[in-house]
Amino acid sequence: MAFSWQSLLGNDIAIDLGTANTLVYVRGRGIVINEPSIVAVRKSDQEIVAYGHEAKEMQGRTPGEITTIRPLKDGVIADFELAEAMIRHFIKRVSGNHLRRPRIAVCIPSGITEVEKRAVRDSCEHAGAREVYLIDEPMAAAIGVGLPIEEPVGNMVIDIGGGTTEIAVISLSGIVNDISIRIGGDEMNEAIIQHFKRNYNLLIGENTAEHIKCTLGSAAPYTEKASLQVRGRDLVAGIPKTVEITSAEVQEALAESVNAIVDATKLCLERTPPELSSDILDRGIVLSGGGALLKGLDERLRRETSLPIIVAEDPLTCVVRGTGRVLEDLNRYQKVLSKVRRY
Ligand code: ADP
Ligand code: MG
DSSP: OOOOOOHHHHHEEEEEOOSSSSEETTTTTTEEEEEEEEEEEEETTTTEEEEEEHHHTTTOOTTTEEEETTTTGGGGOOOHHHHHHHHHHHHHHHHHSOOOOOOOEEEOOOTTOOHHHHHHHHHHTTTTEEEEEEHHHHHHHHHHOOTTTTTSSSSEEEOSSSOOOOEEEETTEEEEEEEESSOOOHHHHHHHEEEEHHHHEEEEOHHHHHHHHHOBBTTOOOOOOEEEEEEEEEEOSEEEHHHHHHHHHHHHHHHHHHHHHHHHHHHHHSSHHHHHHHHHHHHEEEESSSGGGBBHHHHHHHHOOSOOOOEEESSTHHHHHHHHHHHTTTTTTGGGEEEOOOO
């Protein structure tokens, strides 16, 4: 590899600290980490034995002494220590031994508290950051999508992540109004798990539910028919069992979560000042986050709002790309940085 002073000095880092996935972008190198926000912990001594993909594979399959934990469940930091360990692990993996410590921009779920923001900043500092910048998720998504957020026009984004759905209207580099609901991909998985319990007495794991959602799941009015063989454990007999499930059933199981997203979108529109509404009428709403990939969701939102609905290109990486862009031009994006008070 060619020698470069830049690599010796160390590169700045952008992180999308998502409730489902953590992505890390290194300036000059692009996205270098894209892994589930999961750690596996040994119960006896609380030692972390795996991170990311490796930990996710263990999910639901761990022997008694190991458990998998998602430190950011539900859009908040559920476990500070593990969240910090995970952040440090991912930063260490990309930073290496450089002469200069990196600047780090982190995108955080916008529902997190002041205390949680500080925890994220401190974790990055402990991991060697020279400076830390925080950005709210919908803002980072909007920048990643390439919306003209600095202009005096209404830009609307819906970011559907694992723990939350964040809906925001942005103009002149600020969030004009936003709604964050604790409904996202996890809630959809849970709805699928419940559906099997109630209708088939079948217990299925989280990863199986997610697989069903991604392959078969849809929001009405999507009508393509398909089915899938699903394995789990019979709750009565206690033995493994296979059940065939159809797309129509999954659609029904997901209806409540989808309706909640539709309702929150309408509420956000109702609260939007008329001048900005008229911009949104022309420019539409952009969907980002993994939940944007749910089949038929764009169609459903289009029907309910009569607005143009655009699914972002590569919705799972919008946020980290947006955060990376901010990092590359901090002067330009001063206004979008989320302030955290020092003690
Ligand atoms: P976060 O920002 O909270 O980490 P992401 O934006 O990474 O979340 O999105 C992760 C969520 O998207 C998960 O709940 C995942 O199941 C969901 N997801 C990914 N692909 C699809 C798909 N094809 N259909 C529906 N949901 C999906
Ligand atoms: Mg996200």
